[in-house]
Amino acid sequence: MYRLICTGCGKEYPGDSPAFRCGCGEPLEVLSNRGSKRFYPERQGILNCFSSFLPPLKDESSLSMGEGWTPMPRSFAFVSEFDFELYLKNESANPTWSFKDRGTYLTLLDAVEKGYKGFGTVSTGNMAASVAAYGARMGMNTTILVSKGIPSEKIRPIAIYGPRVIKVDGDYSELYRRTLETGPSKGIYFSNSDVPMRVEGSKTIAFEIYLQLGEKVPDFVIVPTSSGGNIRGIEKGFREIKEAGLSERMPVMVAVQACGCAPIHNAFDSGWEKIERVPDPSTIAHAIENPFPPSGNAVLRMLKKNGGLTLCLKDEEILEAQSRLAGEGLFAQPAAVTSVAAIKKLKELTPLKKVRIVSVITGSGLKYPSILERHSLSVESISIGDLEAAL
Amino acid sequence: MYRLICTGCGKEYPGDSPAFRCGCGEPLEVLSNRGSKRFYPERQGILNCFSSFLPPLKDESSLSMGEGWTPMPRSFAFVSEFDFELYLKNESANPTWSFKDRGTYLTLLDAVEKGYKGFGTVSTGNMAASVAAYGARMGMNTTILVSKGIPSEKIRPIAIYGPRVIKVDGDYSELYRRTLETGPSKGIYFSNSDVPMRVEGSKTIAFEIYLQLGEKVPDFVIVPTSSGGNIRGIEKGFREIKEAGLSERMPVMVAVQACGCAPIHNAFDSGWEKIERVPDPSTIAHAIENPFPPSGNAVLRMLKKNGGLTLCLKDEEILEAQSRLAGEGLFAQPAAVTSVAAIKKLKELTPLKKVRIVSVITGSGLKYPSILERHSLSVESISIGDLEAAL
Numbered sequence: 001m002y003r004l005i006c007t008g009c010g011k012e013y014p015g016d017s018p019a020f021r022c023g024c025g026e027p028l029e030v031l032s033n034r035g036s037k038r039f040y041p042e043r044q045g046i047l048n049c050f051s052s053f054l055p056p057l058k059d060e061s062s063l064s065m066g067e068g069w070t071p072m073p074r075s076f077a078f079v080s081e082f083d084f085e086l087y088l089k090n091e092s093a094n095p096t097w098s099f100k101d102r103g104t105y106l107t108l109l110d111a112v113e114k115g116y117k118g119f120g121t122v123s124t125g126n127m128a129a130s131v132a133a134y135g136a137r138m139g140m141n142t143t144i145l146v147s148k149g150i151p152s153e154k155i156r157p158i159a160i161y162g163p164r165v166i167k168v169d170g171d172y173s174e175l176y177r178r179t180l181e182t183g184p185s186k187g188i189y190f191s192n193s194d195v196p197m198r199v200e201g202s203k204t205i206a207f208e209i210y211l212q213l214g215e216k217v218p219d220f221v222i223v224p225t226s227s228g229g230n231i232r233g234i235e236k237g238f239r240e241i242k243e244a245g246l247s248e249r250m251p252v253m254v255a256v257q258a259c260g261c262a263p264i265h266n267a268f269d270s271g272w273e274k275i276e277r278v279p280d281p282s283t284i285a286h287a288i289e290n291p292f293p294p295s296g297n298a299v300l301r302m303l304k305k306n307g308g309l310t311l312c313l314k315d316e317e318i319l320e321a322q323s324r325l326a327g328e329g330l331f332a333q334p335a336a337v338t339s340v341a342a343i344k345k346l347k348e349l350t351p352l353k354k355v356r357i358v359s360v361i362t363g364s365g366l367k368y369p370s371i372l373e374r375h376s377l378s379v380e381s382i383s384i385g386d387l388e389a390a391l
Numbered sequence: 392m393y394r395l396i397c398t399g400c401g402k403e404y405p406g407d408s409p410a411f412r413c414g415c416g417e418p419l420e421v422l423s424n425r426g427s428k429r430f431y432p433e434r435q436g437i438l439n440c441f442s443s444f445l446p447p448l449k450d451e452s453s454l455s456m457g458e459g460w461t462p463m464p465r466s467f468a469f470v471s472e473f474d475f476e477l478y479l480k481n482e483s484a485n486p487t488w489s490f491k492d493r494g495t496y497l498t499l500l501d502a503v504e505k506g507y508k509g510f511g512t513v514s515t516g517n518m519a520a521s522v523a524a525y526g527a528r529m530g531m532n533t534t535i536l537v538s539k540g541i542p543s544e545k546i547r548p549i550a551i552y553g554p555r556v557i558k559v560d561g562d563y564s565e566l567y568r569r570t571l572e573t574g575p576s577k578g579i580y581f582s583n584s585d586v587p588m589r590v591e592g593s594k595t596i597a598f599e600i601y602l603q604l605g606e607k608v609p610d611f612v613i614v615p616t617s618s619g620g621n622i623r624g625i626e627k628g629f630r631e632i633k634e635a636g637l638s639e640r641m642p643v644m645v646a647v648q649a650c651g652c653a654p655i656h657n658a659f660d661s662g663w664e665k666i667e668r669v670p671d672p673s674t675i676a677h678a679i680e681n682p683f684p685p686s687g688n689a690v691l692r693m694l695k696k697n698g699g700l701t702l703c704l705k706d707e708e709i710l711e712a713q714s715r716l717a718g719e720g721l722f723a724q725p726a727a728v729t730s731v732a733a734i735k736k737l738k739e740l741t742p743l744k745k746v747r748i749v750s751v752i753t754g755s756g757l758k759y760p761s762i763l764e765r766h767s768l769s770v771e772s773i774s775i776g777d778l779e780a781a782l
Contacts, residue, residue: 042433065464065720066481071457090457093484095720097757129722137720143782148772157760159768160717170775178778186782326551329456329528330486331520366488366757369548377550381539384561387569391534391577 002055004028004196007232007298015055016114018184020195027229027295029236030055030196037244041211045069046102046204047109053207053240054200057109063137067094067101068204072212072358077328078343084352086343087218088330089209089360096133098126098287098363099230103191103201104134110197111189117141118188120163122175124150125287126363131191132161143188145175153370173277173292194229194295202233203240209358210241217247219355220346222339224362225255225264225310226288228295234360235302250306251358254346255299256338258283259312264296268303268310275300284315284371287335287363309349313341319374322365331365393446395419395587398623398689406446407505409575411586418620418686420627421446421587428635432602436460437493437595438500444598444631445591448500454528458485458492459595463603463749468719469734475743477734478609479721480600480751487524489517489678489754490621494582494592495525501588502580508532509579511554513566515541516678517754522582523552534579536566544761564668564683585620585686593624594631600749601632608638610746611737613730615753616646616655616701617679619686625751626693641697642749645737646690647729649674650703655687659694659701666691675706675762678726678754700740702733710765713756722756 002015008026013019021027037052046068047059070093075086091099104127111119119135120143121127128144135142142163146155150167159165168175176192183190191198210217217238223231235253242250257265260283267275275296281289293299303310313321318334321341325332339359346352382390393406399417404410412418428443437459438450461484466477482490495518502510510526511534512518519535526533533554537546541558550556559566567583574581582589601608608629614622626644633641648656651674658666666687672680684690694701704712709725712732716723730750737743773781 062465064462066462066484069460071455071486073456074453090486092488093457093486095462095481095484096722097483097488097755133717133720133722136718145778153760155770156763156766156768157722157757159770160714160722160756160763160766161720162714162718165768165770166781167770167772168775168778169773170778175775175778178775182779182782186779188782323551323553326524327527327553329524329552331524331548331551364488364755364757365551366548366755369544369760372547372551375547375551377547377556379546379550379556379558381558382560384559384566384569387536387559387561387566388573388577390557391573391579 003031005031007301020180027194027298028196029232030200032240032243034243039207039211050204050207053203057106057113059109061112061138063108063134064105065095065101065137067105069208070094072209075328075340077324078340084355084357087358089205089358090330091360091362092332092336092364096130097367098130099202099205099360100126100130102204103198103229104130106201107189107191107195107197108134108138111191112138114189116187116189118143118186119191120144120179120183120188121191122172122179123193124154126367127193128158129161132158132163135163136161145179147172176294193227194232199229199233199236202230203237205360206234206237206241210247213356215246217241217249218251218358220254220357221251222254222256222342222346222357222359224288224335224338224360225257225299226290227293228264228299230362231255232295232298232302235306253303253306253308254342255303255308255310256342257310257312258285258288258318258338259314261289261291262312263291263293264299265310265312267296267300285318285335285338286368287333288338311342311345313338317341323375326365330361332361333363333365333367334371336362394422396422398692411571418585418689419587420623421591423631423634425634430598430602441595441598444594448497448504450500452503452529454499454525455496456486456492456528458496460599461485463600466719466731468715469731475745476747478749480596480749481721482751482753483723483727483755487521488758489521490593490596490751491518491521493595494589494620494624495521497592498580498582498586498588499525499529503529505580507578507580509534509577510582511535511570511574511579512582513563513570514584515545517758518584519549520552523549523554526554527552536570538563567685584618585623590620590624590627593621594628596751597625597628597632601638604747606637608632608640609642609749611645611748612642613645613647613733613737613748613750615679615726615729615751616648616690617681618684619655619690621753622646623686623689623693626697644694644697644699645733646694646699646701647733648701648703649676649679649709649729650705652680652682653703654682654684655690656701656703658687658691676709676726676729677759678724679729702736704729704732708732714766717756721752723752724754724756724758725762727753
């Protein structure tokens with residue numbers, strides 16, 4: 001059995017502990033066993049490819065839907081000549097079209113192994129769809145808790161998977177905390193945004209980047225950051241690659257937020273020890289609009305320890321990047337494009353000549369179609385008789 | 392240089408011919424060179440993995456976005472105990488979330504190699520998005536012709552890639568034909584639904600199925616069928632596997648259409664030599680709503696030759712299958728779920744004990760969100776104080 005360790009105070013817990021957070025309030029993570037490990041890229045699926053880096057989970061019920069092993073095409077739209085190399089880790093090619101499926105899959109296996117009959121999460125977007133889908137695949141009673149104000153067009157693509165959907169009138173962070181506390185006694189495994197096994201799922205993004213770059217670690221990895229679970233997982237993945245002796249160095253981790261909701265960036269930029277709640281969050285990048293992220297302090301500690309950076313983007317910058325990224329073939333949701341929108345500002349902070357950058361594109365543009373009304377898109381009209389003249 | 396052959400009269404053309412259809416009116420296809428070939432699954436991307444089965448295309452500009460190699464999870468929702476094995480070839484995990492990307496990628500390489508400066512298509516859905524995305528990646532002038540009546544919410548996810556979008560008032564089949572005729576003189580490669588290199592792209596679905604089943608050919612392959620290009624490609628892939636000596640048999644190909652627009656099914660069922668135009672097409676499965684498919688006759692010939700089958704589904708059956716498929720974790724668009732909706736009817740036509748079936752899930756449920764209004768989806772509401780009692 002693996003062990004868990006608190007990212008804050010370092011206290012250890014057994015892996016079968018029902019707690020996902022330490023008594024000190026900070027998130028737990030899976031304690032990596034040191035030593036030499038290897039990858040099995042010839043095997044199918046993230047669980048088998050990366051088994052030597054993951055806790056001993058088994059998929060006896062064929063619950064995998066082929067999450068992970070997403071493409072990483074090279075980008076040209078954000079790069080000028082003689083500049084750096086940029087790669088787009090396209091997580092929209094997952095079964096529910098966001099990076100969440102990696103962590104959801106591993107948390108589901110963990111839940112099954114621990115004998116839970118219920119599965120659930122607190123989310124209004126990518127995570128809700130992912131948890132609803134994987135819970136459905138297992139045939140579990142799945143509960144999705146969403147905010148009171150969420151519109152029907154956001155609920156339907158979650159509800160179609162058949163979970164119990166409950167709108168809750170109350171504070172989101174409070175709901176996050178209370179579900180983790182209440183879940184075990186109710187027999188519900190709450191696969192919330194930064195629970196330990198979800199962070200293990202995000203590690204696999206780092207492993208794939210390393211393998212897709214020909215067993216090399218990039219110089220920068222830019223990650224849209226909300227709860228903080230994803231960037232923690234990716235950093236942990238690179239840390240374990242280094243600890244396994246497969247690389248001598250770590251990438252600079254860049255946490256990107258929307259300026260209208262940037263609790264981690266605000267704290268990092270101001271040198272605070274802890275994050276502070278953003279009173280009135282406002283951004284078009286809803287998928288990273290968490291005013292008081294549960295892994296906020298853990299991300300702050302991680303960035304300070306490893307020489308990471310933070311940046312924030314304005315809505316106009318996000319829209320411009322969405323358009324420019326689509327203009328080279330990849331249509332991503334606003335939150336997801338912050339990782340490429342950030343490049344211009346990153347250039348101002350640090351020289352980027354001859355470096356290798358990976359931007360994580362966290363989810364599909366189809367997740368948030370109404371944002372397209374904010375783009376000016378032109379359409380012509382002709383009759384078929386005028387076709388030759390028009391072409 | 393490869394050669395093209397007419398699927399109707401057998402006349403041959405050189406591969407660099409600007410024509411995609413024969414003088415007799417029927418579609419051309421790439422003439423396969425016979426003999427032993429092999430797969431390279433250890434290589435990256437469909438072009439490299441399947442090079443010995445594809446025309447000699449090169450990707451010197453890094454135009455791939457990681458199309459293909461989609462997952463194929465096993466399905467349980469449509470299978471009762473002691474029954475057949477069912478696999479879902481999930482094409483929604485492509486860069487623009489439909490199977491179209493395979494063919495679009497190969498046609499783009501073909502266009503670049505032939506010196507075209509323009510790229511385009513006639514489509515209102517998956518193909519338009521795919522062609523717009525890949526055209527954008529290459530930086531080509533891309534023209535997307537859509538029907539006059541198409542609503543803005545369908546145009547925007549195409550227009551975001553930055554193509555020239557033209558609404559055309561006129562008959563769709565006529566537009567299809569005229570773009571193929573006019574394209575070469577205008578310097579525009581029209582990557583329409585059944586052009587030869589697009590059919591080559593669909594072949595790679597067959598290759599992946601074969602490899603994902605452990606180098607085995609399934610008993611049945613069920614394909615949602617509109618223009619006919621995709622099922623032609625998949626059949627051609629299995630044919631080439633057999634010709635290469637890698638399998639002794641072919642799967643039964645099952646073409647599925649919506650009953651409200653079933654020109655191929657109608658003709659096959661009635662024993663007609665040729666398809667007839669459906670006068671008033673009507674179905675929720677818009678992505679397969681082609682009343683006079685350009686490869687309709689070619690599909691008829693193929694099915695007759697190889698012992699294939701056709702089926703049609705009513706809208707209620709499609710909606711029910713969409714819900715049931717999401718109920719095991721895969722949310723697909725209405726057209727895409729016809730390949731699982733068909734299973735119940737297939738059972739009535741032929742015994743399915745101990746056979747292996749692959750249903751091709753052609754595109755993402757996020758492509759057509761408004762259909763979700765047709766499903767009855769329930770949502771509860773509570774206040775946070777009632778959370779414990781509610782769980």
